[in-house]
Amino acid sequence: MDKTLQAAGSQISVLKFGGTSVKNLGRITHVCEIIDQARRSGPVVVVVSAMGDTTDYLVKLANQCSAHPDSRELDLLLSTGEQISITLVAMILRRMGIRARSFTAYQVGIFTETVHTKARIVDVKTETLCRALEENDVVVVAGFQGVTEGGEITTLGRGGSDTTAVALAAALGAERCDIYTDVDGIHTADPNLIPQAQLLQRVSYEEVVEMARLGAQIIHPRAVELARQYKVVLQVRNTFKPSHEGTRIDEGEDMEIYRSVSGVAIDKDQSSVAIMGVPDRPGIAAKIMQAMADKSIVIDMIMQAFHPTFGLNNITFTVHESELEQTTTILEQMKEELGAKEVLADPDIAKVSLIGAGMVHQPGIAAKLFAVLAGAGINIKMIATSEMRLTCVLSKADAQRAVQEIHRAFELDTVSAPK
Amino acid sequence: MDKTLQAAGSQISVLKFGGTSVKNLGRITHVCEIIDQARRSGPVVVVVSAMGDTTDYLVKLANQCSAHPDSRELDLLLSTGEQISITLVAMILRRMGIRARSFTAYQVGIFTETVHTKARIVDVKTETLCRALEENDVVVVAGFQGVTEGGEITTLGRGGSDTTAVALAAALGAERCDIYTDVDGIHTADPNLIPQAQLLQRVSYEEVVEMARLGAQIIHPRAVELARQYKVVLQVRNTFKPSHEGTRIDEGEDMEIYRSVSGVAIDKDQSSVAIMGVPDRPGIAAKIMQAMADKSIVIDMIMQAFHPTFGLNNITFTVHESELEQTTTILEQMKEELGAKEVLADPDIAKVSLIGAGMVHQPGIAAKLFAVLAGAGINIKMIATSEMRLTCVLSKADAQRAVQEIHRAFELDTVSAPK
Numbered sequence: 151m152d153k154t155l156q157a158a159g160s161q162i163s164v165l166k167f168g169g170t171s172v173k174n175l176g177r178i179t180h181v182c183e184i185i186d187q188a189r190r191s192g193p194v195v196v197v198v199s200a201m202g203d204t205t206d207y208l209v210k211l212a213n214q215c216s217a218h219p220d221s222r223e224l225d226l227l228l229s230t231g232e233q234i235s236i237t238l239v240a241m242i243l244r245r246m247g248i249r250a251r252s253f254t255a256y257q258v259g260i261f262t263e264t265v266h267t268k269a270r271i272v273d274v275k276t277e278t279l280c281r282a283l284e285e286n287d288v289v290v291v292a293g294f295q296g297v298t299e300g301g302e303i304t305t306l307g308r309g310g311s312d313t314t315a316v317a318l319a320a321a322l323g324a325e326r327c328d329i330y331t332d333v334d335g336i337h338t339a340d341p342n343l344i345p346q347a348q349l350l351q352r353v354s355y356e357e358v359v360e361m362a363r364l365g366a367q368i369i370h371p372r373a374v375e376l377a378r379q380y381k382v383v384l385q386v387r388n389t390f391k392p393s394h395e396g397t398r399i400d401e402g403e404d405m406e407i408y409r410s411v412s413g414v415a416i417d418k419d420q421s422s423v424a425i426m427g428v429p430d431r432p433g434i435a436a437k438i439m440q441a442m443a444d445k446s447i448v449i450d451m452i453m454q455a456f457h458p459t460f461g462l463n464n465i466t467f468t469v470h471e472s473e474l475e476q477t478t479t480i481l482e483q484m485k486e487e488l489g490a491k492e493v494l495a496d497p498d499i500a501k502v503s504l505i506g507a508g509m510v511h512q513p514g515i516a517a518k519l520f521a522v523l524a525g526a527g528i529n530i531k532m533i534a535t536s537e538m539r540l541t542c543v544l545s546k547a548d549a550q551r552a553v554q555e556i557h558r559a560f561e562l563d564t565v566s567a568p569k
Numbered sequence: 570m571d572k573t574l575q576a577a578g579s580q581i582s583v584l585k586f587g588g589t590s591v592k593n594l595g596r597i598t599h600v601c602e603i604i605d606q607a608r609r610s611g612p613v614v615v616v617v618s619a620m621g622d623t624t625d626y627l628v629k630l631a632n633q634c635s636a637h638p639d640s641r642e643l644d645l646l647l648s649t650g651e652q653i654s655i656t657l658v659a660m661i662l663r664r665m666g667i668r669a670r671s672f673t674a675y676q677v678g679i680f681t682e683t684v685h686t687k688a689r690i691v692d693v694k695t696e697t698l699c700r701a702l703e704e705n706d707v708v709v710v711a712g713f714q715g716v717t718e719g720g721e722i723t724t725l726g727r728g729g730s731d732t733t734a735v736a737l738a739a740a741l742g743a744e745r746c747d748i749y750t751d752v753d754g755i756h757t758a759d760p761n762l763i764p765q766a767q768l769l770q771r772v773s774y775e776e777v778v779e780m781a782r783l784g785a786q787i788i789h790p791r792a793v794e795l796a797r798q799y800k801v802v803l804q805v806r807n808t809f810k811p812s813h814e815g816t817r818i819d820e821g822e823d824m825e826i827y828r829s830v831s832g833v834a835i836d837k838d839q840s841s842v843a844i845m846g847v848p849d850r851p852g853i854a855a856k857i858m859q860a861m862a863d864k865s866i867v868i869d870m871i872m873q874a875f876h877p878t879f880g881l882n883n884i885t886f887t888v889h890e891s892e893l894e895q896t897t898t899i900l901e902q903m904k905e906e907l908g909a910k911e912v913l914a915d916p917d918i919a920k921v922s923l924i925g926a927g928m929v930h931q932p933g934i935a936a937k938l939f940a941v942l943a944g945a946g947i948n949i950k951m952i953a954t955s956e957m958r959l960t961c962v963l964s965k966a967d968a969q970r971a972v973q974e975i976h977r978a979f980e981l982d983t984v985s986a987p988k
Contacts, residue, residue, distance in 0.1 A: 175634060208653075211653075227652070237643070
């Protein structure tokens, strides 16, 4: 890390603004006011996404050119979205009399592996940024994009700008990274579904990753994992309520003392598929999973139940509903080879998950959860657990009521409100 | 230059398509068909501008951010226009089953001086392009943009994509560069004004530069100068009539044998300013020109007339009409310092020019020109001559009629039509 900056004792702030925060020039001006406030406390690095729906528009344009646009060309195309937004942010900052300079990933040196549309960052150079920061410039960096050793432009896939921000914070030795978005922070449940949902003032990396994976995605799990690895504290804040603190995401070592569960997540976009009557031979599940992996179908929950009487297994798993048809087709083709009796698809499922870092120490929580659902007359189709979550698969029609009941029963309606 | 390509005896073609040629995906598809034809004769390098009005749109966006957007940021913003169009061209070529890859200026290594919005090219690397050409890729390069040694993105200013194409042709040792545009080629006069205007099959670099400077701009004079320097033959062709040959621009050594004049140009966007009664002291004209240069006002024709009786000079020059007001303001402020009597502005002028490489050997042409105008009752306000042009400043109302009379009198209506 740069000595001058350290000697000055100034802690670098990294601020990330998503697409809705820079949707138009009015919003960018508002973002620049937040940046202006931040720079009064020290050097500022800003990471921005493409404006509003720009990326979707560019993807549509590519799809009009070709049903399967080349991924290298697609990345070069998509990277223009962030290149536009960074220059506009820099221009408006300069109009406000603030020294500012924008940089693409290639100009900074955000190196990725040579994989297009979902590259992982392998190295972040800091020389260019530190030089600009020393000259008192606010630096504005294009999120979502990277460059390979060979000079090819890559993109980081979904959640890419969050990942860029955390990677820069880690490389620059910033202790904190503010993720500005269009919601107040992370809640105990989706406030659109559960009006009583409370804003969490503080939550652990692990809990956020679980919540995101289970359908409550405010920040991409990949960025959270990276933040955990480099001990970068994340602060999720609402661009439109800049005085609110939002939610702090950190290691949360002492959290379980005051809270065993931190939220309820819901994911209605799932379907389940069951292969019934598979002979109990080793390697059958592996064969099925490999067939799914070959088609890049992501499998979530997997359950295997054995019928001792017949010596047959039923294997059930969940997939995204958009992949249900393809999944059943593949399984129907494999049915004979596997010696299975039947393939059953169930599009009517929803996943409801209770998440909490303290859950692992309190076995009574699972019992309480099932009792709550039983008491409400809600049938559970599947159950899965991990160290910090309990997931029940229910009928879609029951999902919202289930979340409400769980939210109340676990006293999430009364989590302490933010300052 | 690359040995494999030379050994194969294949001559590289450089094809440049302007903004109107790639205005939308339909037109880009049409352009790709032209490229497909060209690649059957050997390796192809394509240079494209931004789609349609993209650059104007981006400039407007920048002006909404700031009355004076920073030129570095502006260049980074504008360069996205070509970055978008090259990827779409490559995607559509690939959909057609043609191997293709797009490159930004930074990826190719089109190095410029560190001047924004109007940088000049200082070096063009060919390694990346030659490697792609060896792999039988059609390479699609972003026009108008460059990169500095320090990795800053620059743009080349007006006519930049033409300049990129010629610079690549020169660097790659291509003998010819096809400039595809939305007109048939270069005519003896503007066909919109003079229906009898004839397409020139062949014209010299010098004549095209003069025509362009005098208002008949099909290809940027800067690109033509570069082509002359590196002996790159230019072929100006109509994208929408790909079977037409258009106009060949080359050294034209033997042209004057069959043609002394090649065209008439008209420029109605000029105004003239006169400073009357300036004492005849050395350095006065220089002082005035310096004041104009300080404000980046481009001065075209300059005339100084001396009145021996009073020992006073009248200095007259032409400027673009959009700069007339600023020019007169500056001169009014300088009037006292210069000891001048009066500043007169004349917005009602038009420049009509007769151009021809063979003119220098035929002094009778000037006499004939003035006789034609006198015969038509058209008053001449100013006259300027150079080796291959004769320019008369007239009243705007007379301009079109003057061009018609000159066009007919010099038998330009009957220049041999193209094959």
